[in-house]
Amino acid sequence: MADKSDNYESVLGGATQNVASFENSRKTPLMRLQGTLHHTPSLVPLIVLVGAILIFTGWLGPRFLPQMSLVFQQIQIVGILALAQSLIILTAGIDLSVGAIAVFCSVIMGQATFRYGLPPAVALMVGFAVGTGLGAVSGWLVSRVKIPPFIATLGMWQIVLAANYIYSRNETIRARDIREEAPVLQWLGNTPNEQLVVWIEGLRGITYERIRPNVTDQFWLDLIWQTKITYGVLLLIAMAFVLSYMLRATAWGRHVYAVGDDPEAAQLAGVNVNRTLMSVYMLSGFICAVAGWIMIGRIGSVSPSASTGVVGNIQSITAVVIGGISLFGGRGSIWGAFFGALIVGVFELGLRMAGANAQWTYLIIGFLIIGAVAVDQWIRKVSN
Amino acid sequence: MDQKGIELMDPILKGVNLTKRYGKVVALDNCDFELYPGEILGVIGDNGAGKSTLIKALSGAVVPDGGEVWLEGKRVRFATPNDARHAGIETVYQTLAVSPALSIADNMFMGREIRKKGLRGKLLRQLDKQAMEQFARQKLSDLGLMTIQNINQAVETLSGGQRQGVAVARAAAFGSKVIILDEPTAALGVKESRKVLELIADVRNRGIPIILISHNMPHVFEVCDRVHVHRLGKRLTVIDPKNHTMSDAVAYMTGAKEPEAA
Numbered sequence: 001m002a003d004k005s006d007n008y009e010s011v012l013g014g015a016t017q018n019v020a021s022f023e024n025s026r027k028t029p030l031m032r033l034q035g036t037l038h039h040t041p042s043l044v045p046l047i048v049l050v051g052a053i054l055i056f057t058g059w060l061g062p063r064f065l066p067q068m069s070l071v072f073q074q075i076q077i078v079g080i081l082a083l084a085q086s087l088i089i090l091t092a093g094i095d096l097s098v099g100a101i102a103v104f105c106s107v108i109m110g111q112a113t114f115r116y117g118l119p120p121a122v123a124l125m126v127g128f129a130v131g132t133g134l135g136a137v138s139g140w141l142v143s144r145v146k147i148p149p150f151i152a153t154l155g156m157w158q159i160v161l162a163a164n165y166i167y168s169r170n171e172t173i174r175a176r177d178i179r180e181e182a183p184v185l186q187w188l189g190n191t192p193n194e195q196l197v198v199w200i201e202g203l204r205g206i207t208y209e210r211i212r213p214n215v216t217d218q219f220w221l222d223l224i225w226q227t228k229i230t231y232g233v234l235l236l237i238a239m240a241f242v243l244s245y246m247l248r249a250t251a252w253g254r255h256v257y258a259v260g261d262d263p264e265a266a267q268l269a270g271v272n273v274n275r276t277l278m279s280v281y282m283l284s285g286f287i288c289a290v291a292g293w294i295m296i297g298r299i300g301s302v303s304p305s306a307s308t309g310v311v312g313n314i315q316s317i318t319a320v321v322i323g324g325i326s327l328f329g330g331r332g333s334i335w336g337a338f339f340g341a342l343i344v345g346v347f348e349l350g351l352r353m354a355g356a357n358a359q360w361t362y363l364i365i366g367f368l369i370i371g372a373v374a375v376d377q378w379i380r381k382v383s384n
Numbered sequence: 385m386d387q388k389g390i391e392l393m394d395p396i397l398k399g400v401n402l403t404k405r406y407g408k409v410v411a412l413d414n415c416d417f418e419l420y421p422g423e424i425l426g427v428i429g430d431n432g433a434g435k436s437t438l439i440k441a442l443s444g445a446v447v448p449d450g451g452e453v454w455l456e457g458k459r460v461r462f463a464t465p466n467d468a469r470h471a472g473i474e475t476v477y478q479t480l481a482v483s484p485a486l487s488i489a490d491n492m493f494m495g496r497e498i499r500k501k502g503l504r505g506k507l508l509r510q511l512d513k514q515a516m517e518q519f520a521r522q523k524l525s526d527l528g529l530m531t532i533q534n535i536n537q538a539v540e541t542l543s544g545g546q547r548q549g550v551a552v553a554r555a556a557a558f559g560s561k562v563i564i565l566d567e568p569t570a571a572l573g574v575k576e577s578r579k580v581l582e583l584i585a586d587v588r589n590r591g592i593p594i595i596l597i598s599h600n601m602p603h604v605f606e607v608c609d610r611v612h613v614h615r616l617g618k619r620l621t622v623i624d625p626k627n628h629t630m631s632d633a634v635a636y637m638t639g640a641k642e643p644e645a646a
Contacts, residue, residue, distance in 0.1 A: 038538070250509045251497035254490050258483040268445060268481035270466045270495025330485045 037379045041332050044375055045323045045339035048368070052343060056350035067349060069228040075319075075345035076232045077102070077291055077298060079338060081312050082319035083236075083243055084287035086337040087280050089320050090247075091260040092329025093142060093149030095281075097134070097156040098288050099312020103304060104164040105131045105292030110173040110302030113182045120182035128289045134160060135285020136278065143277040161309050168304040175300030188232035189297030197225045232294040236338075239287070244334045256280060260329030318365060319344055322372045331376075343368065394457055396421045396593055397442065397473070397562050402451035404437050411437040412448065413617035419562065419595060424588050426604040426625070427597045429614030429637050435597050436478070436566065438614065442595075443475040443564055444468035455561065466495065474559030478566045480551040484540035489513070489520040491539055492554045523557045524549065544571040552580060556587055563587060564595045569603055581607055601630040613637050 037043055056064045081098045088095040105127040112123035134156065141152040178185050197212070200221065215222055247253035255276045258266040267273045291312075296302055323340025325332030344365060351361050399417035403410070411434045419425050429435045440446035442453060444462030453460050455471055462468045465475065482491045493516050499505035500512045517535045524535075539547055548571050555563050565584070569577040577600075584594055584607055598604050604611060605625045613620045613636045620636055621643040635641035 245508075249511055249513075251499070251511060252509070254486065254494065254497065254511075257486055258490075258494060261483040261485045265479065265481040265483055266494070268465050268475075268477055268479070269483070269491070270469055272464075272466070330483070 034379060034381070037375075041324045041376075041379065042336040042339060044372070044379075045336050045343060048322075049339045049343050049346065052346045052350070056346065056353075060350065060353055064350060064353065066226070067353070068346075069233075071342065071345040071349050072233045072236075073228060073230060073298070074349065075341045076230070076236050076294055077308055078312065078315045078319060078344070079236045079341040080239065080287060080291040080294055081308075081316035082323070082337040082341045083239055083334060084284040084291070085313075085316040085320045086323070086325055086332070086334050087243070087256065087284050087287075088149065089260075089317075089325050089327060090256050090329060090332065091277060091280050092263075092327075093277075093280075094153065094317065094327070095138065095149065095284060096153040096313045097138065097160055098284070098291075098316050099308045099310065100157045100160040100164065101131055101134050101285060101288035102291035102295060102312060103306050103309035104134070104160050104167075105289040106295045106302055106306070107164055107168045107292075107304050109185055109292060109296065110178070111168060113185065114173055114177070120184040123182070124184065124293060127292055128286055131289025131292065132282050132286040135282040135288070138285070139278040139281025142281065143274040157313065164304050164309065170304055172304070173302040178296065178301065185293070185296045185302075186300060187297065188235060188294050189230055189300065191228060191230050192234070193224045193227050193229050197221050230297065232297050235290070235294065239290070240334055240338045247334060252276070252279065257330050260331075262330075315344070316341075318369060322365075322368050324372055324376060326376055326380075327373075331380075340372075393420055395419055395454070396456055397595075398454040399438070399442060400452045400454070402438065402441050402448045402453070404434075404441060404446060404448045410617050412441065412451075414451070415614075415618045417442070417612065417619065419593050420610075421593055422588065422591055423609040424584060424594045424596060424607050426608035426611040427595060427614060428599070428601075428604060428611060428633060433614045433637070434617040435614050439475070439564055439566055439595070439597060442468075443473055445475075445477075469495070469558070472559065472561030473564065474555040474562070475564040476548075476551045476555045476566060476568055478570070480547055482539050482547060482551060485538055487536045487538060488524070488542075488550055489517045489535050491550060492516070492520045492523070492557065496558070519557070520553075523553045526553075545573060545576045548572060548580075549576070552583065556583060559587075559592060562593055562595065564597075566597045567599070568596070569598065569600060577603070601633065605630055605633075613643075615639065 053065070053068070081102060084098050085095055108130050109120075109123045109127035112118045112126045113120050118126065138149075138152055138156050141147045141156075142149050145152075175186075194212075201207070201212075212225065214226055247256060255266065255271045258269070258271050259273050259276050263273050266276075291308075295306060295308060299306065319340035320332075320337045321327065321340070322343055323332065323336030323338070325336050347364055347368075348361050351364075352358070395418040397417075397419040399415060402412045402415045402417065404412040413434075415434070415438060417438060427435055427438070437446060441448045441451075444465045444467050447463060453462065455473070460467075460471060462471070468475070483494065486494075498512045498515050498519075500510045504510045505512070521535050539550060542550070548568065552565070552568055555565070568580050568584075572580060581603060584596065588594055596604065596608060608625055611623050611625055611628075611633060613623060613633060615637055623633060623636070623643070625633075632641070636643055
């Protein structure tokens, strides 16, 4: 047997020592685009967003662009929920309870102030704690009891929404009461741009009898005055920055992607999968509570029957999917969800300004969802 | 090193009476196992003989129902792979355990990321990507296993052999006491297999013992000092590749021939 064996490895000495190099010249522009998108998945929704803004500006004329600040205000709740949803979907999960948790937390914040007489700041903390706790329950069900996220959060959605009606006795806390007794709860609805203009004009000794007119002789101050920015919108943008940093530049963020990609591989490679999942669901619950605070600022009142509790989860999933985050987990960026929420907002407002039937918005969003997933599948082909 | 010299030492990693059942299936049946310092131990066995379960019991991926694991004379209990890694046992699994969408550097440092020094690392917990990339590039070129254009490219854009190279490089870079390689050459070409075998010898020369699970008899007989033959959930015998032929080994592990009583 030994004399027959040919030492096939001896010829390796003559093998080319050149390192394998890939042929770049063969890459078509389309393949290069595919590669770029694979590397930076949030580019797709950004391109769609810019395209949509350009189309509406061309269609509706110069009156559209100034309304972008209104778009931001309209999407701030869904935007925050989409951030929470993104974290869950990155771990290959889904959270159907985000909207319900947000409404329940806003109710808790209101009731803690008005029923139990807690200071509003403490009431906020209670709301955040309840949101984080509800997230922890979902996280425990998913990571320890091994209930599929869809089922666990489908149950949580019903439980939280029902608890919300029972606990609040379906009573609304009026905006006026909140404004007079606990303005902190509405603080995120304040507009720092208007406060800035009032402060500057106050320094100059300018006061108005009632409301400041939109147009005065001060062009820049008028511009700032008319740019409707709330603290809630600023908070949304700030949270997108913080989360994107956490996902990109910390070990925790890398673990979130690894868990979404392949939980078994992540576990063997040394990631504590259960702890990562718990932290994601708890953080997501906390972010939903922040959305609850933003709701009070946006709506003014505290209402257990706010529509967010029912449609918030679907809206947030829509934003995440349009934002190019893969429902299979492990792919996508938080900015995608942010842009996704903005895309929906731009189409809603633009089509309404154009006087189109509201159904056109849903029709287009439907196309966008399917298109986004189709693009996602195409981008993934880069790996084969 | 001859066999007698090895057996005078205490084993660095030892399994005693390891048992693991999956329902009615007994994957490990009172299995003993010894790995001595500075050796390469081959583990061979038929499919389903329980090799993988044995390895998982030693590396913390499976908690055995019974039996003990000893590392350097101390009883250890690994509940997770991380426990074993902290103890200095590094494993390359057959499935490689890499995250396809993450970069090579991210994968190499998964679970033991380096943070930046100073406030940015402590307070903001920012990762030192530069240091990690540099280390990863260094380790991969030490391996000479492949050329990677970009250390930041996602692992899913690599070929199967390159992925295996990343997993092997990760184990070789961090294993301080024992390195376990489960079929490390299965997906590799002739040239790459040779590099891995050289790497195995290289790691042994650095004093770190290796457990090599493989179906490739020529590779096992070339690099191993001793070969553990696994059959029906337990150790059948340990043979010295210098005194036995590959046919003997195959006959033992398939039950065609019984080893002489030792």
